[in-house]
Amino acid sequence: MELSKEILAKYKKASEVSKKVKAYGKSLAKPGMSYLELSEKIEAKTRELGAELAFPANISVNDVAAHYCASSKDKNVLKKGDLLKLDVGVQVDGYIVDSAISVGIATNKHDKMIKTARDALNNAIKILKPGVKTSEIGAQIEKTTIDGGFKVIKNLSGHGVGQYEVHVGYSIPNYDTKGNDKLKKGDVIAIEPFVTNGRGAIREGPSSGIYELKETKPVRLHKDVLKYIIEKYKTLPFSEREVEKKFGELKTKLALKNFARMGILYDHTVLLEEKGSYVAQFEHTIIIDDKPIILG
Numbered sequence: 459m460e461l462s463k464e465i466l467a468k469y470k471k472a473s474e475v476s477k478k479v480k481a482y483g484k485s486l487a488k489p490g491m492s493y494l495e496l497s498e499k500i501e502a503k504t505r506e507l508g509a510e511l512a513f514p515a516n517i518s519v520n521d522v523a524a525h526y527c528a529s530s531k532d533k534n535v536l537k538k539g540d541l542l543k544l545d546v547g548v549q550v551d552g553y554i555v556d557s558a559i560s561v562g563i564a565t566n567k568h569d570k571m572i573k574t575a576r577d578a579l580n581n582a583i584k585i586l587k588p589g590v591k592t593s594e595i596g597a598q599i600e601k602t603t604i605d606g607g608f609k610v611i612k613n614l615s616g617h618g619v620g621q622y623e624v625h626v627g628y629s630i631p632n633y634d635t636k637g638n639d640k641l642k643k644g645d646v647i648a649i650e651p652f653v654t655n656g657r658g659a660i661r662e663g664p665s666s667g668i669y670e671l672k673e674t675k676p677v678r679l680h681k682d683v684l685k686y687i688i689e690k691y692k693t694l695p696f697s698e699r700e701v702e703k704k705f706g707e708l709k710t711k712l713a714l715k716n717f718a719r720m721g722i723l724y725d726h727t728v729l730l731e732e733k734g735s736y737v738a739q740f741e742h743t744i745i746i747d748d749k750p751i752i753l754g
Contacts, residue, residue: 460644461745465553469646469745469753472555475509476548476754480559483515483546487561489538493517493528496536501700504548512547512554513624514668514697519543523611523652523737524729525666530699530707538564541571543739548754549694552622556648557754558741568736571653574606575738578632578651583742586750588643596631599651603632609658611731616649619743622692645746656735663728667698669714670724677720680713684722695726 461469483500497515504511518526519540528534536542545558560575562568578599585598595616603610610632618627628639630649641647671693677684683705687696702710717723731737745751 466745466751468550468553469555469751472509472548472550472553473743473753475504475507476546476555476557478507479504479546479548480544480557480754483544484559484561487536487542487544487563489536489564491536492532493526493534493536494530494532497528500544500546504546509548509550511694511696512549512556513695514700516545517542518545518737521656521731521733521735521737522728523614523654523660523731524739525668525726526728527667527697528699529667530702536563539567541568541736541738543737545739545741546754547624547695549622552692554619554621554624555743555754556619556624556741557743558650558739560738560740568738570606571608571655571736571738574603574608575651575653575740577606578602578653579649579740579742582649582651583744583750583752586641586744586746587748588641588746590641591637592628592630592639592641593635593637595649597634599649600633603651603653606653608653608655611652611654611658611660611737613659614650614652614729616647616741619646619648622694624695641746643746643748646743647746648741648743650739650741652737652739654731654735654737656732656737660729660731663730666726666728668695668726669698669718670695670726672721672724675720675722677717677722679716680709683710683713684717
């Protein structure tokens with residue numbers, strides 16, 4: 459199904475903002491920059507440029523593969539030699555561009571891994587067209603990664619993207635699953651190779667401070683917090699840190715943990731590779747057409 463001109467215009471606006479925000483984030487990524495300041499500046503820049511967050515800034519470093527979100531009390535800073543994954547979500551009226559880059563912090567020792575992840579993404583994009591199998595995308599990513607001397611992380615994948623939904627529909631694997639799912643014209647997907655010198659598999663770590671609305675239920679306590687979440691974020695992921703600015707630290711923490719226990723919210727965890735390893739990631743959102751439309 460072809461997307462309307464109005465929807466395409468919103469995707470393209472989100473794409474332009476995403477490109478500028480990633481470049482801005484990369485320019486700030488220096489030794490001594492705190493994860494918290496980097497996150498807040500990226501999020502503020504997204505809004506300054508006329509878009510909204512599709513999810514909070516993810517600042518994942520070294521063996522942290524994904525979903526690290528700085529808390530309001532985060533004391534971590536970037537250090538020389540770090541490998542930063544900057545994953546940015548931008549939306550205009552719910553039309554999402556999910557995009558990521560990897561940056562070596564004052565070092566070139568990660569250049570080969572970073573290039574391999576970028577090449578894996580670009581080579582996957584080259585084969586995109588209506589009718590291509592998602593497993594063929596995965597095979598292309600895996601071949602590029604192995605040729606570069608690294609492993610893919612097999613239990614992380616790309617995904618379909620919908621209005622106000624970051625993950626929907628297809629799973630876009632990073633290896634050949636032998637599956638038969640085929641892309642259709644008008645599909646919107648995010649492809650995100652994760653390349654590592656570790657095990658090639660992640661495990662779940664602690665709560666990331668990123669939450670996402672799963673379903674609504676009646677609540678006795680903190681009704682105002684739930685109302686705010688539904689109205690402001692709809693079904694998009696959001697950070698505990700941002701809700702704290704409205705309701706304060708204690709009330710926010712109690713409310714979000716309670717809503718997660720009730721099954722109202724999904725509590726995302728930090729995703730970790732083998733200790734001491736490194737992970738590089740690149741990502742674009744793409745609209746499937748006879749010539750794919752690359753966003754972000």
